[in-house]
Amino acid sequence: MRLITHNMLQCHVKGCNKDNFPLKLEEIEIEELEAEFNADFIKSMLNRLDWKALAQTTFSLGIAQLPEEMPEELNDEMLQQLHHILLEVDITSGRMVCQGCNHVYPIRDGIPNMLLTESEV
């Protein structure tokens, strides 16, 4: 799972509405991918990103230190860095934990298990 998708993901346990984003990453293993740089795509995703969550995640994973607020003007270098963070960092194993309801979503072979139990739907 790439970080762009992690930034879009919140807990979907029924009734979990508080602190359900972002899902906390634990015991994460990372692989680097190679993806084609597309500046327009990054720009189109900017207003959908939650910058604070992204900065927090990248910092906790030790990938990069982003400014706390989204910069008003994004130069090419910044876009390249964002591209690398969003599309070229792949989480291969570990787990995601919801801060609100403590549900654990395990990640195996790069595929998060989002299945819920009877009481959670």
Added chain:
Amino acid sequence: MSRPEHQAPAEIVYNDSEAKKYTVNTRIQAIQADMSYRALELLNLPEDKCCYLLDIGCGSGLSSEVLEDEGHVWVGVDISPSMLEVAKERDIQGDMFLQDIGDGFGFRPGTFDGAISISVIQWLCNADKKYHNPKKRLTRFFSTLYSALARGARAVFQFYPENPDQVELIVGSAMKCGFTGGLVVDYPNSSKAKKFYLCLFAGFADNPSNSPSLPKGLGAEGEDEPRSSVDYAYERMKERRRKGKKSRVPIKDRNWVLHKKEVARKKGKTNVPKDSKYTGRKRRVRF
């Protein structure tokens, strides 16, 4: 073909051996790719723009591959671990989730530019676990999908409804969750090539009159029946003509008459004529 929905839940039907078919069988691949391209066409995305798309029930990634080939970034969800494993082995770049779509999605509002789904949502009409309720699951699915889509985004579902009730249930649930749009049927007059596409628009719930009009199905006028099936029927006719009259074997010949009489006798009928050399012969022409 029997319906896989009747056999077992999806995560059990699509086991390792079934998943393998999707890498080996080129016919399955061609059909899936065709439907994916059609679904993508119905999505009506802006040209030359890289979009963030959701593939619902991506399976081994045959439909996702089409999205990727067209230059989009995609996220896939599926309930079968075997199919996802196959997808991982293929050379495709996308994020996949092991997820039951009936439990709803956990994506933030306005995440995706569009969603496609190939041969999946009829599964939601089944209750595979004792706490499953198809209507509730469909509602949860469509409502969470609605919020995950950007305003003005579309979702296209190719599916195989079992009966009109299922269509009503699925379309009704979608409309209740705020979607506009409806059913597009390709080749409605062909039993083989007929395909159902549920084409939904997000973001027009409060003003349905602004919603774009529904795209037209292919071959709706009935003039262009898909070529493949016509070709085949034509071939068969040609074959029959080539063989001529000689190849035609009468079914009701002498042996058939003898057999019928034998059966009648065994039943205890008394007025069965005797067998002779004239049995089963044509009568002489009188004039």
